[in-house]
Structures are given as structure tokens and as C-alpha cells.
Amino acid sequence: MKMSLTNAKPLPQPAEWQVAHLDALIESGATIPIPQSIIDREGQMIVTSGNHWIFPTGANTKYTNWKIDSPILKYSIMSFSINRAIRVSSHAGEMVLIEVPNLLKKAPSYEHLTAAPDLDSYRSTLVLVMQELADQLKRNKTYWRYWLPVAWFKWGATRTADLGFDQRFAQRVNSMRIPGGPKGVAVRSNDPLLGPLDHELERPLLQLALHNDKSTEHRHLQQKLAIALTLALGRNSLSFRTLFEKDLRPSPNPILDKNDSLSIPLIKKRGAPRTSFQTVMITPFLSNLIRQVIKSNEEIFPAEDSAQYDRPLFMLRQPRRQVLETNNHQFALCFRSLDFNRLLVDFVRRHKIISPITGELLHITTRRMRYTFATDMVDMGISKAELAVILGHSDTQSIRVYYDIGSRIVSHLENAAAGRIEPILGMFGPCGKSGNDQDISQKKSQKPLPVPLSCYLCPAFKPYAEVDHARILRALEAAFPEITTGANNSNQDTILVKESIKRLIASAKRRGSVNE
Numbered sequence: 001m002k003m004s005l006t007n008a009k010p011l012p013q014p015a016e017w018q019v020a021h022l023d024a025l026i027e028s029g030a031t032i033p034i035p036q037s038i039i040d041r042e043g044q045m046i047v048t049s050g051n052h053w054i055f056p057t058g059a060n061t062k063y064t065n066w067k068i069d070s071p072i073l074k075y076s077i078m079s080f081s082i083n084r085a086i087r088v089s090s091h092a093g094e095m096v097l098i099e100v101p102n103l104l105k106k107a108p109s110y111e112h113l114t115a116a117p118d119l120d121s122y123r124s125t126l127v128l129v130m131q132e133l134a135d136q137l138k139r140n141k142t143y144w145r146y147w148l149p150v151a152w153f154k155w156g157a158t159r160t161a162d163l164g165f166d167q168r169f170a171q172r173v174n175s176m177r178i179p180g181g182p183k184g185v186a187v188r189s190n191d192p193l194l195g196p197l198d199h200e201l202e203r204p205l206l207q208l209a210l211h212n213d214k215s216t217e218h219r220h221l222q223q224k225l226a227i228a229l230t231l232a233l234g235r236n237s238l239s240f241r242t243l244f245e246k247d248l249r250p251s252p253n254p255i256l257d258k259n260d261s262l263s264i265p266l267i268k269k270r271g272a273p274r275t276s277f278q279t280v281m282i283t284p285f286l287s288n289l290i291r292q293v294i295k296s297n298e299e300i301f302p303a304e305d306s307a308q309y310d311r312p313l314f315m316l317r318q319p320r321r322q323v324l325e326t327n328n329h330q331f332a333l334c335f336r337s338l339d340f341n342r343l344l345v346d347f348v349r350r351h352k353i354i355s356p357i358t359g360e361l362l363h364i365t366t367r368r369m370r371y372t373f374a375t376d377m378v379d380m381g382i383s384k385a386e387l388a389v390i391l392g393h394s395d396t397q398s399i400r401v402y403y404d405i406g407s408r409i410v411s412h413l414e415n416a417a418a419g420r421i422e423p424i425l426g427m428f429g430p431c432g433k434s435g436n437d438q439d440i441s442q443k444k445s446q447k448p449l450p451v452p453l454s455c456y457l458c459p460a461f462k463p464y465a466e467v468d469h470a471r472i473l474r475a476l477e478a479a480f481p482e483i484t485t486g487a488n489n490s491n492q493d494t495i496l497v498k499e500s501i502k503r504l505i506a507s508a509k510r511r512g513s514v515n516e
Helices: 018-029 071-087 090-104 118-137 143-158 169-174 203-212 218-234 239-240 284-300 337-351 366-378 383-389 397-416 421-428 436-442 454-457 470-477 479-484 492-511
Strands: 036-039 046-048 051-053 063-065 261-265 277-281
Touching: 018 118, 036 071, 046 051, 063 090, 071 090, 071 143, 071 239, 090 118, 118 169, 143 218, 143 239, 203 218, 203 337, 203 421, 203 470, 218 239, 218 284, 218 337, 218 366, 239 261, 239 337, 337 366, 337 421, 366 383, 383 397, 454 492
Parallel strands: none
Antiparallel strands: 036 046, 051 063, 261 277
16 A cells, blocks of 8 residues: 555555546547557657657667556556657657656655546546646746646647546646746856866866876777867767767878868757768867777777677677667667766866866766857857857757857956956957047056057967057057156057057058058
8 A cells, every 4th residue: 555645544556447447438439549669750660568668769768667556647648758759759758758757746646646536536636736746846946847747738638638637727737838948057157066167277177188198098098089079079968979980081181181070960859860960170189089999999899799780989898788679779889878978077087187166076077068168169259150050059049148158258357457448359350349539548557458459569460451450559548648658668568569550550551451
């Protein structure tokens, strides 16, 4: 006997009337039995008999086990899972079987579904379970998770109403506004454990350890490649885990161009794995590291021993049984998500990389590395459209958070400079906004010149001819009168900046490209 969460009285075993009710509906043709197998949206077969199903999700394939005591509830959830797998994807069907039962079980009245004496009681109890779940998710600030149970309830009310779905409650939830899942919270909050790595204090430690690591052990080579790929490409774990040895493409003309290319699988929620790719150029360092891993794979797993499977870069020692039970045998040797993440963690532990921010071992995940890559690209000035393509997104909606962070950084820098640098920066590039000379002239300081003024003394500086350098010079002289008056002759840099700008203007005049 089971005990109720709300009282100490034993609850009866699953009522026989639920099984009899289901049998009667199936016999009358009002509903159909759960089939022995189905074909998902990608054309893969899923065996749907028994209490564990295997959804063919490529390298993510695993057993999906569940336990639902109420026969009616079990049937409705299984039916909705089949519908999602056929119409959307195997992943969508798998999420139904994982998420909906787990969420419903959080409601105190959940186990009373099994003990309900009749259909009307079951129907009212199910409504109570949904209401309790909504209240609990709101308290935990995870209300966005309510959307999948709501989708299941609405689907059941329109297709299998005889299985205890209340029509009036279905109309109520249909009008509810359920927020989307939280996106970019760790990025926006700059969480020291979940957000992007600090570009000045943490990421350089990884890069230094990577370049100083000379180990040729197979496991260490895999660790180095995992770190190098996440630093250089910023893709999600599945893209890296489904990289095969054949995806490395040598340069067609190594004499003129030493950079090889890599075909990266694009991950689409509704698409089969490894059906679309994006080819990127990679550095000789990364190319050499990939070749070392391929060579090490061959030494441990000779081609004749793994000829029946495609050879991934990150190769397991034994094929996974769950994958072999599907038609996706090409992914049998691919790492699972936790296997790949373990490479990153073990690299940090092996090199004892301590975060200067937390004072502990650097907390590293594939997601953090993706955040780090994206914020780095924003700092370099990449456009939203370009970043979306690089990260494998179909639109720019999902990458806006990185630009929000960039805007905040600019704002903080401007405040730190008391509004003095920003007007000059605005005149420095062809797309900037012009500052106000009067405002600049009111700002006086005895501090050294900031960027971009110091750029004029840099040997690598390549100034834009179309920028109003003459105006920069006038603003400079107004903001720093010591340059004009010679009141501070010890500051030779400021004098050199003034002379450098004058020579640049004169040169531009001779070419006829000056902007005054």
C-alpha cells in the first residue's frame, strides 16, 4: 500500500475500472491502442512497447524510462509523446515522457489519480493536480515549465476527452499566458560559476595551459581538443560530439594557404543529426591537434576493428548499446554530453587551474565556453547576423543577450571616464556620432591621454582617411590646453599626438581625402 502525501491513510492499488474503461474505449473505436512501434518525423523507427522507449536522437540516444501507476494517465501521456515524435521530432516526444510525469508528480494530489473511484473523481483530481503544479512552479519562479503539461492537457481535451480531461479547465489554460524559458540569465548576471569566463583573468589561464600541454596520451589529447574547439568555435556540445574524422578537410593548396577546413554539423531541433553542415577555416594549431587525435584514435582503435561504424573525433572504446538498438549506428561510438563535459573538467583538474575570481578550481562547462566565445565575438564588433550564423542559430533572437551585455559594458566605461572619452570615440570611426566641442572643452584633466588619442602613437595604427581628424585635434586642444600652451612640457606624448594628427591631416590633404 502507498501512503498519501496529504494524509496517513493507505491508498488502494490502481483501480480496475481504469483498465476496463480503456479497454472499452479501444474496443468501441473511440481511441486506438498504443502501437508496438512508430516512425518518427525523421523516418526512424521507435519501439513503443514496454515501459522504456529508445528515441533515435543520434549521439544523445538513451533509454527513456518512466513509471506511471494510473493506467489512464499513462495512456494519455504515451499517446501525446507519440504524437510529438511523429509531428515534431523524436526529441520532442522524448521530452513529453520525461518532463510531464516528473512535473505532475510534484503536485501533492498526484497519487490520488490512481486511487480515484470513478472517471468524474479522476477528472476533478487531474484539474487539482494541474492547479497545484501551477502554484508550485510560480513559487519556485519556474512557471515557464508549465507550458508542456498545458500542451498535453489541451491536446488530451480535444482528442481524448473521454480519458478524464476537463473541457472547461482546458479552455482556461488555453487563455493563459505562460512566459518563455529564461534565456541568458547566467550571461546577464555575469554569474561567476555559470556565466562567461572572465576574458582577462580566466580565459588566458586555459589558453596558457593548452599551449603548454605537451602530453600525447590519448585521453589528454581528447581533453586538449575539447578545450581548443570550445575556445575557437563556441558551438554546443552535440556539434562537437558528432564531428567525425572525415570532417577535417585539408587545404587544397597548402603552399598558398596552410589553413585546413572543418565541416561542423548544424544542430536543428526538427532536423536529423548530420544532415546540414557549416564549413569553417581553422588555424594550423587546431588542425594539428585534430590530426594528433585521429592518429591516437587509430592506434587505440584500428580501422579494421571499427570499420562498421563511422569514426568520430571523440571516440568511445565500446559502441553504445542504446544507439545500436536504433538505425543510427553511425553514432554508436560518439560521446554522450556528460562524457564531453568530463574532458573539460579533467583538463582543468589536471592543470590545477584556479580561478582568480572564485579562488577555486575553474568551473567549466560547454555552455560556459559557448557564452565566453559569444561575448568575445561581440567585444570584437561582430554583427548580430554574423554571430547568429557562427553559433548555429537560424535568427538573431537568441543572441541578443550578448549585445545587451556589450551595451552595458560600454555604458560602464563611459561612466568611468566621466563622459569625457565617449565624445572623442564617437568621432574616431566612420560610423560614430560626433561629439560636442563645447562639452569637451569643459572637461579638463591632468591624467595621461586615453584611447583613442594614444592610438596615434601606435606603429600599427591605420587611421581612416574619412574620419574628421581635424575636429579630433580641435577637441584635443580644447580638452588639454597644456598641449597648446606648453604648460606641461614634460608630457611629451601629448605633444607627439598633436604633431602626428597634423601630419596625418597634411597627408590627407595632399591625397584630396581630408575631412575638415
